[in-house]
Amino acid sequence: MGLTRQVEIKSDGDAFHEIFRYKPHHISTMSPGNIHGADLHEGEWGTVGSVIYWTYTHDGKKKTAKEIIEAIDEEKKSVTFKVVEGDLMQLYKTFIITVHVDTKGENNLVTWNFEYEKLNEAVEEPTTLMDFAIAVTKDIETHHLQQ
Numbered sequence: 001m002g003l004t005r006q007v008e009i010k011s012d013g014d015a016f017h018e019i020f021r022y023k024p025h026h027i028s029t030m031s032p033g034n035i036h037g038a039d040l041h042e043g044e045w046g047t048v049g050s051v052i053y054w055t056y057t058h059d060g061k062k063k064t065a066k067e068i069i070e071a072i073d074e075e076k077k078s079v080t081f082k083v084v085e086g087d088l089m090q091l092y093k094t095f096i097i098t099v100h101v102d103t104k105g106e107n108n109l110v111t112w113n114f115e116y117e118k119l120n121e122a123v124e125e126p127t128t129l130m131d132f133a134i135a136v137t138k139d140i141e142t143h144h145l146q147q
């Protein structure tokens with residue numbers, strides 16, 4: 001199962017990619033209502049295999065997610081996170097999040113992609129988490145435009 005949403009940002013696409021690759025721990029200052037922290041548990045920032053522990057508020061509830069960076073494509077400016085622990089694992093067998101920035105045109109197009117398997121048919125599509133990702137995207141854009 002998959003879910004994809006795209007949103008244009010007016011701020012610099014390379015800077016946006018850098019945030020999710022090298023500085024996810026900066027997002028809590030840019031989107032404090034959504035992201036409370038991103039701690040490096042293993043490896044180095046921005047490397048495949050590194051493990052990041054997120055604390056965030058989604059649907060009004062405090063949640064956590066432990067994610068491994070599974071892939072980084074510098075050329076395509078994409079980062080792929082595999083969720084391995086936390087609230088999402090109570091609903092989904094697997095959950096993979098890819099964030100990609102297309103900086104070709106004069107605008108920058110951010111694409112969020114969720115690939116997931118539900119634990120059972122009653123589990124809903126993660127549309128509110130996608131809304132959350134878009135909200136975080138816009139907060140990062142606002143922060144970068146203010147600089």
Ligand SMILES: CC[C@@H](C)C[C@@H](CC)C(C)C
Pocket residue numbers: 035054056065081083088097132133136
């Ligand atoms: C499911 C945990 C969240 C905090 C993941 C974030 C990107 C990896 C969020 C912005 C979708």
